[in-house]
């Protein structure tokens with residue numbers, strides 16, 4: 001019977017493509033504690049809804065909400081901003097929370113990375129147009145040097161320079177989301193999957 005590949009084999013394969021690690025698991029854990037404390041202090045005992053932007057924020061949002069003790073709900077949104085590679089494509093709304101989850105609610109949009117700002121600016125506008133009482137934003141990574149419009153996150157875990165990163169939910173062509181750290185890829189990894 002063919003053996004199912006174990007996790008360490010998958011990580012070894014992925015790690016061959018890693019140029020350097022930008023944030024280790026320990027650094028991410030410490031960053032999350034600081035971030036969650038700020039978010040929890042902002043909302044206190046007020047109810048709010050975390051709107052997780054799929055797919056990239058799935059790892060981050062799962063770790064973040066478990067560190068916030070207040071009464072929060074969870075909803076999901078999805079856009080396609082990166083068609084396949086590393087450059088932005090046309091922005092499409094693929095999934096939006098139900099109107100009962102939006103109207104009159106305080107929402108916290110959570111995304112993996114704030115790059116040009118197009119995704120979160122568009123989603124914020126859409127949620128306000130659909131009746132949200134308030135829309136704040138929280139990103140795992142912020143890449144301010146890439147911003148193409150005026151948008152500042154209310155909360156961010158870390159700032160990064162202009163480098164394409166993967167891991168901890170972030171992908172290149174659908175891969176590397178399962179890396180437990182944040183890394184830059186070697187040039188051959190981009191070329192192999194082109």
Ligand code: IMP
Nearest residue numbers: 056114115116117118119164165170171
């Ligand atoms: P924005 O609309 O340009 O701010 O792009 C946000 C989306 O682009 C994120 O949700 C990511 O899916 C993707 N993205 C931007 N930069 C990176 C990166 O360095 N690695 C992986 N995905 C990225």
Ligand code: MG
Nearest residue numbers: 056082170171
């Ligand atoms: Mg992505």
